Amino acid sequence: MSEEHTHIVPYKTFAIVWIGLLILTGVTVVVAQYNLGAMNIWVALGIATLKSGLVVAVFMHMKYENRLFKLSLFAALAILAIFIGLNFFDVLYR
């Protein structure tokens, strides 16, 4: 059982991540005020992905989990991407 009682994440790490998340929220709000054309949505998604990456890795302890967890998460996100992506063979060419 010892392998499972590893790593207590210190308060400080959480606080730093939280500040990072607030900054990124500010950035995404500011960027949205400028017209970047089609890039707006991609920048917004990029920042959201970064933020969710922080939450998953640190708040949700994914960083400290074993490979099975990481591979499974990857598989789930890949399948979601496929589900959304393949639709565009229909939507973009209709």
Next chain:
Amino acid sequence: MSDVTTTATSERGFFDEGQYPGIFAWLLSTDHKRIGLLYFWCIVTFFCVGAILGLLIRLELFAPGETIMGAQTYNAVFTLHGVIMIFLFIIPGIPAAFGNLIMPIQLGARDVAFPKLNLFSWYLYITGAILAVTSLFTGGGPPDTGWTFYVPFSAQTSTNVSLAAVAVFILGFSSILTGLNFVTTIHRLRTEGMTWMRIPLFTWSLYATAWIQILATPVIGITVAMLFAERIIGTGLFDPAQGGDPIMFQHLFWIYSHPAVYIMILPGMGVVSDIVPVFSRKPCFGYKAIVVSSLAIAFAGSLVWAHHMYTSGMSDMAVLVFSFLTFIVAIPSAIKVFNWLATLYEGSILLDPPLLYALSFILLFTIGGLTGLVLGAAAADVHVHDTYFVVGHFHFVMFGGTGMAFFAAMHYWLPKIYGRMYDKTIATVAWAVMVIGFLILYISMKIVGMQGMPRRYYDYVPEFTGLNQLATVGSWILAVGLVLMFANIIRGIFKGDPVEANPWGGASLEWQIPSPPPMENFGEEDPVVTHGPYDFTKAGIL
């Protein structure tokens, strides 16, 4: 069921060890075998109801025009036949019944990873089933949309689609929880020495299936939730008048329902992969190839959903891409068929009932699979789309495939669970009758479909009468076979001869413990696995 526990024989295994008195020994039990049996008998009951509805459909189609029911009744009956067979029989069928009964034992585990959640899944299944049945008698009448619930009709019909949608949501939730339970069990509860390459192929197939259950089922959940919202509060996401796109409903529906086809067939393939080596007395040919092909089917099955939609009006580009991807799925399925044949080749074949049912799986699934390629090719599909050819095709793969595998599993594992053997001669006769009836019924459907008879009508033009009557006669023969088979199984459970631990000579773990298995399956010590599941020499069978 609880009657069985009172039967006085020497060893009644887990039947004698309920945690609670009376019926609560079943309703509150977290033992995987008891939950498996709860599922099994519910599923068999719903199968029988669905089969009776199917017979009614065939009876209506015995002659052109109204034979025994009108158009609206017919619409409700085929919808109900589809909903019951798909959501209450085929999808939960093998995983929830035989997966629960056998999978933990095959891994050397005492139960699944989350036993309480397992029981909760069963209650969700029953709740969903009750709601589905309730939707028939309440609201504006029984749903008449077909099991696919296509908009715009399903969003507008006054029949009770809303409640049916809730039922599908709950049944999906049940399926998800079973899936996550199984994946966790297979990862965490393998006994010492049970390496990944020693897992029996049935359990491997459940692993691949469980991943599809986890990742695809939520999509049907949100889809029926949106349909529900469209009906109740008018969110109109699929309503062209509100800017919505009805074809997106079909996309979302098939994003789940096509992978669901593999939820249905993969466990069946697993059953056959387990049975064929045992009755050939040979190690499974290409064990790793079958494992990889199961995972490949699970993955590739997620890429092909829109091949149900060639005529829906989606873009030609999508037709092209999905048609191409569809052919890829055929490869891993074919790999399995070749491996089974290679396992049989030069084996010491024992023609016992489980193998017979497994062999009919291979024959019928191959026919169904090959006609599936006809449908996968866009040009051919446009010709036969929505005809009886499609109906014939999916009955070959679903009933000839998964149904036969379910019956094979029944004949293979129920003696283990109940500790009693059915009459093998009657089982063989029932099998032969069933296969003959099956072929007459569904080959007629395919031919009449090729001739252009559309599906989902209670009427047809008189030219199709001959083949339809042949199909209906086939359905009667099939029904006789089914009755004979179930009667024989049930008689065997009560009055059959007691069987020893290993009646078939299997090498996997479930055959190393008494029949019926004791509570918690194994004694004080966890089993230690030293050889593969089909290593008959090391297991001392040969």
Next chain:
Amino acid sequence: MSGHVHKDYTGAKFGMWLFLFTEVLLFGGLFLLYAVYLARYPQEFISAGKELNVWFGGGNTLVLLTSSLFVAISITALRRGAKTLCLRLLGSTIACAVIFMVNKYFEWNAKISHGIYPGSDHLKEMQPGEMVFFNLYYLTTGLHGLHVIIGALVIAWAMFLIKKDQVNADDWVILENAGLYWHLVDLIWIFVFPLYYLILH
């Protein structure tokens, strides 16, 4: 059962993660429709998006991010034996959930009083793309709000078990899993916020 009691923490957490995947795919269906309809109606999504109040969305983002911080810290606190601190943090999380829902109530209320809600006459006079946007907005934020409520109940249940010492410094996997669920609620919002409130150009 009979002497084989052992808690498999990794298994329990893995099961929870698998459940979270199903939640992601559930919301995935809504995001899928968002992507498809955004590609079809880019201009109308922008004009509709401007109707939403970025202060409501942004404020709720801060509330959820902070609540996530509380939950994350509470696990560390419990494992270090600071039970009271842990309970206070979890109580603050529930308070955040309440603030979020009150905020949401005012936001929806404002929209509805302007006649923008599914099936309303005003909505039906709008452009098709705008109708789709608002229908998606109500379904997505509604489903998310439901998850906020469920998440708060799960946290409350974990608090109850901690109070009874059934969840403690040596046995905390229930709190861990409750926390994972709460973080998921936050994660979904991290995507909802820019897609609905910040689509201005």
